[in-house]
Amino acid sequence: MAEQKPSAAVRPRPPVPASATHTGVTHIREHQPDRYTVIGNHLAQHAELSLIAIGLATHILSLPEGAAIDIRSMAARFPESRERIAFALRELEVHGYLRRARERTAAGRVITRTHVYDVPAPSAAVPLAPRAAGPRPRRRPAPVEPVPHPAPVQAVPVEPVVAAAVAAAPELPEASGGERHDTAAALLVDLRRTDDRLTLSGRDVRRLAPAVTAWLDNGATPCAVHRTLTACLPADLRNPAGLLGHRLREMLPPPLPEGSARGPGAARPDPFQTCDTCDRAFRSPEPGRCRDCRPPSALAA
Template identity: 50%
Template sequence: MDTQHTNVRPSAQSRNGGKNHPSRRTGTTATPCGGVTHDNARHTTRFTVVGNHLTQHAELSLTAIGLSAHIQSLPSGAPVDIKSLAERFPEGRTRIAAALRELETHGYLRRTRERTEDGRMVTRTVSCNQPGRTGATPEPKPPRPARREAKPPPRRALPAVPQPAYPAPDLLQTALGVLSGLRRTDPRLLISATDAEHLVPGVAAWLERDLTPEAVHDALTADLPPEPLHRPAALLAHRLAAKLPPLPPFRPPEAPATRHPLQNCDTCDRAYRAPEPGTCGACRSDHAGSA
């Protein structure tokens, strides 16, 4: 594999015309203005070639650049979902999810949702080490039909649905189960796999608001119009956006209850819990009654 060239022009040239001279002691290139000095060794095993277009990207965050370099170094089939990356690095799910979106925006990552043979929805991730390269192999096109068929009328796009903050696989799978169960309440709510893929994030956004799957099911099936539903997916998308409940109020964690040590009552010698020695509650009550 080719080695990476890390030569970068300094921000300002020195008095000697920008010529850097080797150091007599180390043999490395000395910089006149206190900039970086490279002490490089040629890698022969276990290395990854990363382009300067990534490492010096003007718009990507440092987290996104490092995450892309890590993903490019992984073997094919390695997990790169938000949960797996959060377990590997200390940045947390929020920053990792934001970095993945950056890489998608700039073409270093492609993520698509696909359905497996057993009906599960999975995310397929493709890492691109050089976005927009002209030598990329195009996707194979389906064979052209032997005869011309009538084109179906253009399909109107579904309304936008809310998006979850953390689209975890388990959350999306539960959301898909909610959509699949709607037709049991009303057969008119039978939707296609394509429509379900569009609606799943909206249901997941509801589940993130501490709603049970049963509660989301009831909200989507309540008060349906009596007439036939020509576009049930559009109705569900509208309800998911228009009836989205607010986020639950923040509840700070409760402080643990204080457990006092055992004390022996000075009057009856029975054990009781209190911060300091003294008399138990029963003896104090008897003393107050006799007084």
Template identity: 55%
Template sequence: MAEKKPNSVPRRIHEVRRTDTPSGVTHVRAHQPDRFTVVGNHLAQHPMLSLTAIGLAAHILSLPEGAPVDIRSLAERFPEGRDRIAFALRELETHGYLRRVRERTESGRIATRTYAHHLPVHVPAVPGPAAAPRARRPVSRPSRDAQTPPQEEDRGAGRAEPAPTGMTAVPSATPAPEAPVVAVSPPPSPARADQPDPPPAEATPHPRDDRAVALLAGLRRCDDRLTLSRRDVYRLAPAVTAWFDVGATAATVIHTLTAGLPTALESPAALIAYRLRNQIPLPLPEPTVLPARPATAPHPMRNCDGCDRGFRAPEPGRCRDCRAAPATMYAA
């Protein structure tokens, strides 16, 4: 018998392929004669863009001309929410792959046109507080008649002009008067674009609107999308108070403002203002008051002369039943 070798070749595992290349991606390429999009490596391998922004840019580059690429259309197409899509669009704008410009159409409406750049364009950086542009001080210049040509100024600097032939140069005792310079105060420095506008002064609500303010501030308990700012609450409070003045209850106002909300709610304050303005009910009619009957004293109790039954009557006599009976029943 042959001797068994301890270093025999192990059995091959058919499920695992043997390779000499390191681990990583292996491209399986195929020829695509049509329906393909060329995307540069500067976008697909961008070191600062998020994966959502890179994928969204590739999708936008693959769309035909005129396809809608607004936030609402992209949110209906992809499972990502509106916030992630809006953040990705801002990334592409920051790095020069996207540019959104508001333009006026022939009908007079304002539309947003989106320009998708296959190559990134240079985006000028917004200057910070240290690099803010310095306002130039305007200087008033003399009129054209009082100015001398620049060639003559350069030629006469540092040396005297020779006198013409036949004439004697007379030195001037006083220098030629210069053109007056008007001092102009510098204009106020323009506000930088990176600074937000100052917040408007918030009006103090009227004490009569306290109930309306509490109702509007609590709408977010019914739907998170109905979260209103302090300014919107104070602005809409008088309209809710008008509903209370016509007899509407708090439950009626809440049902009117929260029922049948649209799926895409962009401006909750505008929707609430529209419903408060157009769906206010009529005031309740005043209740009809019936005239009060005059108070009369009841008749005294009497005993019937025929059956000796008690009844009320203004005068003694017979009761109603005895009066309706034949007179022969009571004959002696």
């Protein structure tokens, strides 16, 4: 008779410890002999990284060597949009956990090499250091920099009027949701990363999101909206929601024309795609690779 192997014993889970208090977290730890990833508290408890960036870094560190971590692959794996994943990758790049470098191979292809660090590397912030330590101290004393700013600073006396106009502006309805509304809300929330004085409450975000959606519907890009809302802020900013509402209403661009001189049936430009290899944005009717990353045979065809 064949010898029967004993079935693997199921290890019981450790009992939940009784605690005198019912607040705070209680850790139920279990020994994991394999398939685990070591994550430092400097990453898990980072004070400046967003929750999406911390989670994305944890996932990337758990992947094997050579795994694809481009924006398209991460968006196909997680429910977050490409914009949120791209922003999280930029966060990790700024804080030294990720470094991307473009290289040209011997065959002429341009590839992107991505290096991920479990301990942040100071090389990611190097581009900012030489500017501060190099020739910048000699150029800053020149009185040329403050010259373009005095004109927009006149928004300071206008601010009380802006606050009153926003308070009596019922024309901003509650948003009904959708992809554009989510993009508008995320844009308003992220303004505080540029200037912490632009920290908005949830009520202000819901009230201003329809105005940002109107900009997007008229053809403005999120970068253009962000630049308009954060440029030349007054030194004494007391009502950020009022100032943003005033700029969104008074500086709303007109919608793009539907058709060109050839009539409404004219062909529209191809949509933007993200390169599968280097994450560069390019126009194409189909997803794929940009011009620099395509093989020479495809370019000749």
